[in-house]
Amino acid sequence: MIFRQLFDSTSSTYTYLLADEQSGEALLIDPVFVQMQRDLALIEELGLTLRLAVDTHAHADHVTAAWLLRRETGCDIASARVIGAEHVTLPLDDEQIFGVQGVALRAIATAGHTNGCMSYITADQGMVFTGDTLMIRGCGRSDFQEGSAQRLYESISRRLFSLPDSCVVYPAHDYQGRNVSSIGEEKQFNARVGAGANETDFVEYMHAMKLPHPKLIDEAVPANLRSGAPEQEELPPRPRWGDIRLTYAGIPEIDEEWLEQHLDSVTVLDVRLPEEVRDYPLAQALVDVHIPLGELRERLSEVPRDKPVVALCRSGRRSALAVSMLQEAGHEQVASLSRGLRGMLQDG
Known part of the structure; x- marks a missing residue:
């Protein structure tokens, strides 16, 4: 399998490219609106065909590129059915198997950060893409978009921590320059839910954080509920003087x-x-x-x-x-x- 971890420095977002070497079919997890040209350039240079754009949840800090990618390539768009986002062609349910030829993922509902969070696990349970549910030594906040600290604790402790310790964790964001972890590491060292923390430990921690309102939530969430489609066809600027x-x-x-x-x-x-x-x-x-x-x-x-x-x-x-x-x-x-x-x- 071809695998690449891409990064948007403005929103500290990781985008993941997974593709099958034989079929050349590819999918992107958590693509970023302003990075669409970068992602398509990589896909073209690797000789791949984009078939699927997948979001782990309706992000509050950036706008997804899913709609743009479908507009450019005709790829399908996937996200949790419970989100109800527009333009989605593959609504995902808990335990649903999906992907592209040669790359299969299992979707598991991991609500708590938002009501519609999903994590995606490779068929061999060697990799899990956790969105904002489980992050490296932390987790997503639970105080907006129908978030719940109790549900987040359950999603992490019962669903994600049931994966093999060797399963590699790839989150949607990291703000400290860290790029990868594992289930075993997070079970032992996660600052909020690791080292045997129980539900009371976790919920009290999350309630005491009192974080500021996300700066882009009022713009990003409505846009992401449209799968990133602009309200007035406001597309990323492109050079007009030539076929660049x-x-x-x-x-x-x-x-x-x-x-x-x-x-x-x-x-x-x-x-x-x-x-x-x-x-x-x-x-x-x-x-x-x-x-x-x-x-x-x-x-x-x-x-x-x-x-x-x-x-x-x-x-x-x-x-x-x-x-x-x-x-x-x-x-x-x-x-x-x-x-x-x-x-x-x-x-x-």
């Missing part, structure tokens, strides 16, 4: 076919060495400015700002760094030629 593809590394790229058709509307920046330029004289018909990458930081003022800039090199690797330098210098409309001159000359 954002890589998983975060580099905006453009392909050679688009460049060839729009040479008059962009500035083409060649960042190869002078000797490389001499080796490929035909490529100079495309180029407006030649500045070797090693000199670019000192010569940024020579790059025009009246048009979008497409940086190129032999393979697309150096031009990717050139794009980062240009962005740092305030160039907003910039992209790297995705496969470099090598791809363009091979196709030609």
